[in-house]
Amino acid sequence: MGEKLTESDVKKIQAEIDDRKFNKRPKLIAEVQETRAHGDLSENFEYHEAKRAKNRNDSRIRYLERMLQNATVISDKSEEGTVGMNNTVTLYIPEDDETEKYKITTSIRGNSLENKISIESPLGKAIYGKKVGDTVTVRVNDNYSYDVVIKDIDESTTDEDDQIKSY
Incomplete structure (x- = not known):
């Protein structure tokens, strides 16, 4: 059993995944390719940093996707007068x-x-x-x-x- 998430949590996580996949990832890949063209990779700090940023982004995507796969969706509704989600x-x-x-x-x-x-x-x-x-x-x-x-x-x-x- 994974994380307990509300429908709103699932939507926020999916929005972050989509942003990272379709907005950030293409920019990070382009940055890796651009810095790679600057010459000797063993001394190219910008290339290693761009690659590290791309890998962090990809790692976050995998983490969030795995969280959604293993999540249990719970209700954010509660009885009136009782302690519940978002109270x-x-x-x-x-x-x-x-x-x-x-x-x-x-x-x-x-x-x-x-x-x-x-x-x-x-x-x-x-x-x-x-x-x-x-x-x-x-x-x-x-x-x-x-x-x-x-x-x-x-x-x-x-x-x-x-x-x-x-x-």
Whole structure:
């Protein structure tokens, strides 16, 4: 079983594949051919860099195509009042006496620096499908867990501005 992706994720990935195949790849191939004509390949930095850029692009295409082949498509719909995909959730963490907001995403769009957490993360797994007022225990590993209280669920957010991860 591969990544869990929404229909929107699949469309974004396919759009990147198409852009890389039909826009970037021809330009990169032309650049490799142009720099190859500059002479001795053993000392031609531009050629080696152009070839490296082309190979990175081709590698990204293969990675994304393999991800789509092995993906499980999930719904981005959720019951009203429950934590679901693309919801922004306000959590109270009693251990730290802090309140934080997180957006629930798929792992391909997760970005902890932007408070976008994946449904595959310990916190995402723990709160997914829960309701406002629920106290949930988040298991980080066998030795550590903590509680969070779901204070609010904003169901109005979308994934339009979310970017898929690069590597």
